[in-house]
Amino acid sequence: MPKLAAFPKAFMQALCKDSTMRLSDWIKLAVKLDIDGLEWYAGFLEMADEAAWPRFRQQVEQHGKVIPMMCCSPDFTHPDAAFRQREITKQKRWIDMTYALGGSYCRVLSGQRRPELTVDEGVNLAAECIEACLPYAQEHGITLIIENHYKDDFWEYPEFAQKMAVFCQLVEQIEHPNFGVNYDPSNTYLAGEDPLELLKRVSHRVVTMHASDRYLLEGTIADLQREESGSAGYAKRLRHGEIGKGLNDYDAIFTELKRVGFDSWISIEDGVDGMEQLERSVAFLRHKMAQYWP
Template identity: 80%
Template structure:
């Protein structure tokens, strides 16, 4: 049966930018939920010091949870080779972090969709960088997971492989037992596409999942398109919401994942409106998992 983890979507600025929240506080909040683990983020301020890693792992495990997944955002589509080499070194650092925390899955991304980049060139650059990182991950029993992403919180341009045809092309370019997909259904909506159509194409490669539901506070997807280029992070009109109350059809999603034998981690991206909301999302997903597995 799949296991549930949670990600601190509501506290990213506090944990990664201004330090107004400590990781120990998030651990206490998350461990009070009916979940099995905590998805980590490589950009947590307190994680830049390696000497902190063991103590955070201990705090989580002392609460009966684990840290199965690492969320990080390498930028592998930069045209400069020296820049990409630095991103590969960052990815190795994050792989080390995942290993030290006892995790099994470390995210990779394609990179930013820079206007001058062709699809073929971007796929080639991203695939080469990911393949370079795989032996390092394999030596530490870590699986690299490529997410159908929208945009990192701190990026200027959207994800290069945001559209499913580009994403599938990149996935098909990397075939290895230590590489798979982290499926996020909400991000397909932001690409103007059907998340189920994407899932049916890549379900056999899915090894982890982000559970989310996404809403536009105002306007349309087309309005979002006009705003997303050249702005840092997420557009203001974009909002995460309570799982099960948005646009995603979790019955069809879970039916397909069950069909292909998925039995791994589902991490919840929710709670932007408070921990009560996150608790309701946990309850919804637990019921759905019990229904399908």
């Protein structure tokens, strides 16, 4: 059966910006959940101190949990080669971070969808940078996972490989045993596309998953698609919500993942309305996982 992790979606500002929450506080909350691990984020303020990395691993593992996945956001589509090299250096440090924490999966992205780039140019730049990181990842026993992402909080432009056709082109260009897909069904809606269509195209490459759900505050998916065309901002109509209550069809998602033999980590990227919501999302996923992986 796949394993379940959780990500502190509700506490990112507190953990990454204003220090109003400590990582030890998040660990104390998370280990009470019926989960197997905690997904980490490279931008937690306290992770700036490398000497602290072993301590955080110990704090998690003493509760019988692990840190399986690292979430980070390299920007590999910048036209300047020196900039891209700095991003490769950062990615290698995040691999070190993942390794020190005992993790197996470290996220990569394509980069920003800068308007001057053609699709082929952007895909080639991103692939070149990811491939430059893969030998280092392999040395450390880390798999680099590319997410069908929407937009990093601190980027000017959305994800270069946000659209399905571009994402699939990039994934197909990189063949390596330490490279795979982190599938996020909700992000596909932000691209104005069908999450099940994407999953069927990449399911044989999926090695981890973000479990999330979105719901429309108003209007329709067609309204969303019109608004999102060429937009650099977040979709105002879509909101994160409790898993199982939104747009995603988890029966169809898990049917496809089971079909291809998926047996890895599913990390919950919800709970924006508090820990009780996160507990309900955990319960929903545990029930569904038991159905499909009895």
